[in-house]
Amino acid sequence: MAIRFTSSTVQVPIHLQQKGADYPPLSCTLIHVVEVTPLVGQAPIEWFLVTNISTTNADEAAEKVAWYVQRWKIERFHYILKNGCEVEKLQEHHADRLQKLILFYSIIALQIQHLTYRSREQPEAPATEVISENEWQVLYRIAYRTKTVPQQPATLKEVVLALAKLGGFLGRKSDGDPGTKVIWKGLRRFRDVYESYYYLM
Incomplete structure (x- = not known):
């Protein structure tokens, strides 16, 4: 990636000046990022980023680009929070209760996101990092509708x-890796079943 940047000052728009708005000029940096060696047959990645955080050298510009790369993870987090945890459907009438619920679901959303990306980056990591051996045996029996479980230790990828x-998730070759939504739905279903199983034992 080639990175260029320049700093400038954005003046207050005339229509706001005419309304007497008390806004000061904004000092900002424009960062241009372009892919130098794109994949064959694909257009190069190209971003124009604007920041009001001081950027005075190439390292600082690269740092802002690295921050922007995390944007997709942030969007996925909000996607889980909105579509998986369905926080928009919460019907609390008091702001403090709503805030606590959103915080609670945010923790769940982060755990699901961490599990999703970790299983892709380190699929052979031991499952015991996120689930107990007993939970894994119950999960495997439910998911695959069998009374027997594999003898070898489970991996993170197998749990996911x-x-x-x-x-x-159907798991067809064309489906790719499972996404956060189906993992959340599966985890919610598993927890309900496991809780019942635990009390029946």
Whole structure:
């Protein structure tokens, strides 16, 4: 990626000046990022980023680009919070209660997102990092409708696939990796079943 940047001052628009708006001029930096060696047959990635955070050298410009790269993870977090946890459907009438619920679901959303990306980056990591051996055995039996479980230790990828299967993931070759939504749906379903299983034992 080639990175260029320049600093400038944005003046207050004339229509706001005429209204007497008390806005000061805004000092900002424009960062231009372009892919130098794009994949064959694909257009190069190109971004124009604007920031009001001081940027005086190439390292600082690269830092702002690295921040922007995290945008997709932030969007996925809000997607889980909105579509998975359905926080917009919360009907609390008091702001403090609503705030606590959103915080609670935010923790859940972060855990699901962490599980999703971790399973892609380190699929062979031991499942015991996120689930107990007993939970894994119950999850496997439910997801694959069997009374037997594999003898070898479970991996993180296997846990995610089992959860996704409970959430409606078909696992076809064209489906790719399971997304956060099916993992959340599977996890919610599994927790309900496991709680009942635990008390029946």
